[in-house]
Amino acid sequence: MNDHSNSVSSSPGASGLYSAPTDVRMAHIAAGLKKRRAASKRLRFYGIMAIVTAIGFLCILLTTIISNGYTALQQTEVAVVIEVPAGEILDDAGAIDAEKSRNFNWAGLVKRSFRKEFPEVTGMLEQRSLGELLSANAGYDLRLQIEDAGVVPTGPVTYWVKASDDVDMLMKGRMDRTIDEKMRRIKDDQLVWFDKTVAKDNIRLVFNSTFFTMADSREPESAGVLGAIVGSALALIVTVVLALPLAVMAAVYLEYFAPPGRLTDFIEVNVNNLAAVPSIVFGLLGLAVFLGFFGMPRSAPLVGGMVLALMTLPTIIIATRASIRAVPSSIRDAALGLGASPMQTALDHILPLAAPGILTGTIIGIAQALGETAPLIMIGMVAFIVDVPTSFTDPATALPVQIFIWSDSAERAFYERSSLAIMVLLLFLISMNLAAVMLRRKFEKKW
Amino acid sequence: MDSTTKPMAASKLKAVDVSVFYGEKQALYDVSLNIDEKSVTSFIGPSGCGKSTFLRCFNRMNDVIPSCRVAGQIIMDDVDLNSPKIDPVLLRARVGMVFQKPNPFPKTIYENVAYGPRIHGLAANRQEMDFIVEDSLKKAGLWKEVSDRLNDQATGLSGGQQQRLCIARAIAVGPDVLLMDEPCSALDPIATSIIEELISDLQNRFTIMIVTHSMQQAARVSQKTAYFHLGKLIEYGDTKEIFTRPQNEQTEAYISGKIG
Numbered sequence: 080m081n082d083h084s085n086s087v088s089s090s091p092g093a094s095g096l097y098s099a100p101t102d103v104r105m106a107h108i109a110a111g112l113k114k115r116r117a118a119s120k121r122l123r124f125y126g127i128m129a130i131v132t133a134i135g136f137l138c139i140l141l142t143t144i145i146s147n148g149y150t151a152l153q154q155t156e157v158a159v160v161i162e163v164p165a166g167e168i169l170d171d172a173g174a175i176d177a178e179k180s181r182n183f184n185w186a187g188l189v190k191r192s193f194r195k196e197f198p199e200v201t202g203m204l205e206q207r208s209l210g211e212l213l214s215a216n217a218g219y220d221l222r223l224q225i226e227d228a229g230v231v232p233t234g235p236v237t238y239w240v241k242a243s244d245d246v247d248m249l250m251k252g253r254m255d256r257t258i259d260e261k262m263r264r265i266k267d268d269q270l271v272w273f274d275k276t277v278a279k280d281n282i283r284l285v286f287n288s289t290f291f292t293m294a295d296s297r298e299p300e301s302a303g304v305l306g307a308i309v310g311s312a313l314a315l316i317v318t319v320v321l322a323l324p325l326a327v328m329a330a331v332y333l334e335y336f337a338p339p340g341r342l343t344d345f346i347e348v349n350v351n352n353l354a355a356v357p358s359i360v361f362g363l364l365g366l367a368v369f370l371g372f373f374g375m376p377r378s379a380p381l382v383g384g385m386v387l388a389l390m391t392l393p394t395i396i397i398a399t400r401a402s403i404r405a406v407p408s409s410i411r412d413a414a415l416g417l418g419a420s421p422m423q424t425a426l427d428h429i430l431p432l433a434a435p436g437i438l439t440g441t442i443i444g445i446a447q448a449l450g451e452t453a454p455l456i457m458i459g460m461v462a463f464i465v466d467v468p469t470s471f472t473d474p475a476t477a478l479p480v481q482i483f484i485w486s487d488s489a490e491r492a493f494y495e496r497s498s499l500a501i502m503v504l505l506l507f508l509i510s511m512n513l514a515a516v517m518l519r520r521k522f523e524k525k526w
Numbered sequence: 527m528d529s530t531t532k533p534m535a536a537s538k539l540k541a542v543d544v545s546v547f548y549g550e551k552q553a554l555y556d557v558s559l560n561i562d563e564k565s566v567t568s569f570i571g572p573s574g575c576g577k578s579t580f581l582r583c584f585n586r587m588n589d590v591i592p593s594c595r596v597a598g599q600i601i602m603d604d605v606d607l608n609s610p611k612i613d614p615v616l617l618r619a620r621v622g623m624v625f626q627k628p629n630p631f632p633k634t635i636y637e638n639v640a641y642g643p644r645i646h647g648l649a650a651n652r653q654e655m656d657f658i659v660e661d662s663l664k665k666a667g668l669w670k671e672v673s674d675r676l677n678d679q680a681t682g683l684s685g686g687q688q689q690r691l692c693i694a695r696a697i698a699v700g701p702d703v704l705l706m707d708e709p710c711s712a713l714d715p716i717a718t719s720i721i722e723e724l725i726s727d728l729q730n731r732f733t734i735m736i737v738t739h740s741m742q743q744a745a746r747v748s749q750k751t752a753y754f755h756l757g758k759l760i761e762y763g764d765t766k767e768i769f770t771r772p773q774n775e776q777t778e779a780y781i782s783g784k785i786g
Contacts, residue, residue: 339592409629413692415590416625417642417699418618427641428631 144505148498154287154300155242155250157213157276161192161221165231175226186218189240196281197272209272214241216301241289242282244299244492249273250284253491264491290499294467295481299492302485304500306467310380310460310475311449313468317384318391318448323441325388326395331425333396334403354393361390362457370458377459378474386458387448394447398440402433435522442515446508452479478504538563538703538733539584544598544608546579546588553579556598557759559752566725566734568744568765571754572780577737580754581705583607584735585621586614602703619646621703622696627712628688630680630695635672638680638691639663642699658698665731666694667724686717690724697728704728706736710743722747741781745769753777 096107167183170176190210194200200209214220217240224238225231245264248254260267276282294306333350337343365386369375375382406429414424430437455461461480468475476484478500485497539561546554554576561567569577579588586607588594600607607617619642630638639659640649649655659676663669668690672683680691689709696704706725710718725734725747738744744751745765752762753774761768761777772778 407629409625409627410631412587412590412623412625413629413631413695414641416585416587416618416623417645417695418615419641419645420615423645427645432632 144498144501148495148500148502150251150253151290151492151495151499152287153251153284154289155247156239156283156285157193157242157246158237158239158281158283159189159193159213159217160195160235161188161238162235163188163225163231165233168225168231175229175231180222180226183222184218185222186215189213189217189221196279197275200272205268208266208269212243212246212269212272212276214243214300215298216296217241219301239283239285241300244490246273246282247300248491250282253495290496294465295463295476295484296465297463299488299490299496302493302496304478304481304503306464307476307478307481307500308503309467310383310464311477311479313380313471313475314383314387314455314460314477315445315449317381317471318387319441319445321385321388322391322395322444326392326441327399327430327437329392330396330399330403331430334400335421335425335429350393350396354397356390357453358390358451359453359457361386362454364389365454365458376472376474378462378464378476379472380460380468380475380477381471382458383455383460383475383477384471386454387451390451390454391444391448394444395437395440398443399433399437402436402440403429405436406432435519438522439515439519442511442518446511446515449507449511450479450504452477452483455480456483478507537561538602540599540601541580541583542599542601544580544583544596544600546576546583547595547597548591549593552757554757557754558598559759559762561733561735562750563733564729564731565750566729566736566748567750567752568748569735569737569752569754570739570741570744570780571760573739574756575754576757577752577754578707581707581735581737584703584705585618585623586612587623589614619699620701621705622699622701623705624689624692624696624707624709626708628685628692630683630688630691632679632681634677635663635680635683635691636676639694639698642695646699648700662694662698663691665697665728666690667720667727668694684717686713686720689713689717689721693721693724693728697732702733704732704734706734708737708739711739718743741769753780755780 096104099107168175168180170179190213193213194206194209197209200206220240221238242250245254249256249265249270254263254265256263256265256270265273273282289301290303292305293301293303296302329350333343333347337346365382369382369385370377410428410432411424414428415421419427455477459474460476461484462474462476463484464474464476466473482497482500482504485493485500488494537560540559541561542558544554544557545552557576557580569581571577582588583596583600584607588596596608598608602620605612607621631641633641636659639662640655643649643655643658649658660669660673663672668687671687672678672691680688683691689712693704693709710721713721722743725736728734736744736748748765750763751765751768753760753768753772753776755776761772761774763773768777769781772781
């Protein structure tokens with residue numbers, strides 16, 4: 080082999096390997112092959128490493144969220160033996176009187192009944208700190224249970240009422256009882272009462288249905304995401320209703336009707352630019368135009384939806400144009416050749432064929448809007464709202480904003496609730512993306 | 527002249543000084559010719575000679591291309607089709623078109639044929655529509671093959687069947703003129719011969735213009751042939767004359783395979 084290469088390099092006029100005998104050339108290529116193989120192997124390794132790293136971070140993120148949040152699925156309840164004074168709640172006919180029930184001091188009744196379990200606690204301050212083991216809304220809890228049942232039982236009955244968020248944390252092992260009392264939210268004497276309650280088996284963890292059936296509250300144990308979910312849903316309905324037709328019409332116009340020229344180019348460039356505008360700018364726009372100029376209601380899903388629609392518009396326009404362009408031009412020629420008007424061509428042939436792509440783009444745009452926080456903050460959807468909204472103009476908040484509010488709260492119990500709310504949000508996002516993928520698959524087969 | 531065995535076909539269409547521009551580039555130079563009624567006229571010539579562009583002038587399909595401008599007159603029954611007053615939608619109901627690649631809509635066979643009559647409101651009820659569909663498919667020689675599966679997807683048909691479906695679809699609107707832009711170029715020889723037979727059948731009812739790359743096809747199906755080169759009409763006359771005694775050297779060179 081060396082002989083050959085020597086002879087080649089010495090041959091006159093030959094420019095190296097190019098004119099060398101075949102076996103020399105092949106040997107040279109074979110020698111280089113090892114290096115090339117190593118290079119492609121290395122590249123493959125880098126690729127795998129990148130994916131592993133990404134998946135690793137995703138796993139860490141999900142593990143953190145789930146391990147922080149799963150305990151919020153349960154809520155601590157305390158058993159209290161209560162004798163409800165029927166006379167103060169029932170009307171003459173023996174039914175529960177709504178007016179009387181509303182005015183009755185349920186909280187006091189629960190606290191008095193709970194104190195009976197601890198006859199040794201006599202001091203004013205001690206009694207108050209004993210009452211703090213129960214939720215501030217325990218009375219409301221009891222009232223709901225009685226009103227739902229519709230009857231007031233005679234004699235003492237055991238009711239389960241919510242414990243305070245601190246007891247809840249202690250029960251779930253999220254509070255360190257060994258640290259100094261001054262640093263602890265549950266004091267030493269409260270710990271003793273808690274242990275006594277545990278010993279008597281008067282405390283339990285149940286499924287936290289409140290989280291999924293109530294709106295926000297100052298008390299973590301009474302706070303839920305339903306208000307935020309409904310707020311988000313209402314806002315997204317407005318978004319879809321506004322953005323989808325506008326975006327599809329704009330895309331069809333730009334693809335089929337816009338006369339080529341500077342103006343069209345300018346619009347096209349700016350549609351693409353709009354997709355890159357930070358969402359908070361859309362929030363500012365909504366604040367200035369919708370609230371400031373048109374005087375629309377603050378904190379309303381209607382306005383939130385309008386702002387999100389502006390934000391989603393370019394995403395859907397771009398997706399729609401791409402899927403319109405993917406429809407073969409022969410279909411358009413066929414329709415036009417039969418004498419279909421441009422409108423008929425678009426509605427009868429192009430849009431149905433582009434529909435899966437439009438749908439996918441819309442769902443992805445909507446999913447993006449669902450996760451958007453900043454513009455909603457600007458138009459006041461960051462407010463503390465305890466009622467589930469029932470109309471588009473009711474004050475409301477949205478899921479990501481609710482997470483933002485809770486993560487800002489001091490109570491440890493809100494911390495786990497914001498993690499659970501993140502899980503709920505992710506669940507919605509994943510199912511929307513899954514729906515997008517499935518719709519695309521389903522329709523693509525037909526075409 | 528007037529006492530030949532075959533009655534002299536009347537001029538259906540007349541192109542007068544037709545020039546086509548794509549932006550700055552001129553694609554067709556002052557083409558003038560007469561098209562006989564109920565006959566087949568073929569346009570031949572090398573790629574890029576402007577024959578397809580010329581064909582598309584007859585149903586204003588060039589309007590679809592934004593940069594395209596057509597000058598001159600296309601006269602059909604004393605009306606200038608190229609006038610801005612002419613509604614291309616109306617025109618295309620009279621001048622049907624069949625494209626190079628079979629392009630059925632991704633719908634059922636029935637829907638493909640029924641679409642044209644439906645948008646023009648030609649059928650008053652379901653029975654009339656059924657009749658139009660059946661008649662068009664029969665005229666296109668496809669009825670026997672598809673009569674039992676009208677509700678199947680048209681995209682499931684073979685290439686040749688798809689192209690005949692496209693012809694049926696064009697016929698269903700009831701046009702006078704059929705434009706065919708290389709209708710057989712995507713088909714195998716057997717499907718091609720079926721379409722050629724069909725064209726011969728259809729010439730009794732329609733004025734047909736066909737663009738083709740196959741000179742044998744032009745010789746087989748057409749009565750008149752126009753040879754284009756670099757955007758100019760070089761020679762136009764009876765097909766027999768063109769293929770046996772071409773007057774122009776360029777035509778002769780093309781026909782004998784020296785250029786093209």
